[in-house]
Amino acid sequence: MDTTVQLEGPYNFDQSLKRLAFDPLNSLDREKRTLKMPILIKGKPVVVTLRATGTTEKPTFHLTADANWDKDAILTRVYEIMHFDVPLKRMTGHYENTDLYPLMKQSEGVPFITDFQLYGCLMKTIIHQQLNMAFATTLTERFVKTYGTQKEGAWFYPDPETVSGLDVQQLRELQFSGRKAEYVIQTSEKIAAGHLDLDGLRPESEERIVEKLTALRGIGRWTSENFMMFGLGRMDLFPAQDIGVQNALKQFYHLDQKPSLDWMEKKSADWKPYRSYVTLYLWNSLENGIV
Template identity: 30%
Template sequence: MSLTFNEQNYHQLCDQLAQADADFAAVIQAYGYPPYWSRANTFESLVHIILEQQVSLASALSALNKLKERVQQITPSRVLMLTDEELKACYFSRQKATYTKYLAGALLGGKLNLEELEQLPDQEVRARLTALKGIGNWTTDIYLLMVLHRTDVFPIGDLAIINALKRLKQLPSTTTKEELLARAETWRPYRSIAAMLLWHYYLGHRR
């Protein structure tokens, strides 16, 4: 079974990484502990992550809120009742409307069971999610990290994490993803906590 973290041991794990890596210690010293970013294991959370693909967090949230306004409760059956035009009015692109409806159908048809995923190892969760249209590794990484709270996920497809890691470690802009992943190996089995610290650093540095 894959390791998980929770609100109780979160700061302790941050401290553990800070002891092993002086740059993380400096992040905590400058900005405090990262927030405990967490989402419920629901259809709504997965729709939210799909909406966040390649757009700003603010515009994703605005589309999610618009959808909530329209259907009150974001459930697979309610979403499937909407036309493409109605989803477009909720700021969904054509692609994201397709992905969301496909996910709703997979949940209603029993092809995917979110509660079951809680019991499965990371790789099996990844295999089941990426088998669905519109769900790739980045979406799966965010789900594993923020919803299932698995300790050893590193979303290398996340631009904020890549930029934060290059800046924190003073790496050249030409550093490849493979080289960044090799660096992240030193944080196993707590790469998720490292990702949280990097997001926190990225947001703090921007402010």
């Protein structure tokens, strides 16, 4: 496959690469403006190389992948992951008459790029629970590089069948806690056995997804909401329990202390229907010093 995609601007791919570069598992080159996307098509690994050839205001991308794969299936998945079809300028305009507008305008055109593999997203989210970002990233990298596979320079997470066959001690050797190792293995067992179909969650309501995921040991609402954002690409999630979101709101609104969950729930009710983007831009505000 060798094709070019032209989008309606703005689409700030360079800012997205900056965020993606925090994860050492991502294969990218900020100077060449390229990203290797390890995706699954009908369960088979495919690496799509995406290169930005346009500007933020006039975005164009050159995509290449193995010619043996279905071009339409690849493009459908790339559009899902990259949010190529989200009207980012219109989304910013939605907040023009709100107190959030300076925040949204500052990050205008920055897309919410989801994780490349659905199962990998759930594993990463479980691993990241209640850990600081640096160690969570290191632990995830160890997990993938020990049990996953590399193709054309891009890393694929191990499949659930592989992880369900591990024992707790094997993950403890990577510095997993015993409990977190159990959560990862037991969740993988459910998926491998067909008791949890991650792709089958796509059409479900958010509350139904939360209900199904939190029924599993070790998965709470924070994990479920992050999976829906970064895995399923849901546009209107607001993880009020996220420490980064709380700190960003404290900074943006010049509060004396982090806001309460009740305050955030009431405030965020007015931010529909793009609260996942509000969340992303709040995170960006911490990283970029926006006040």
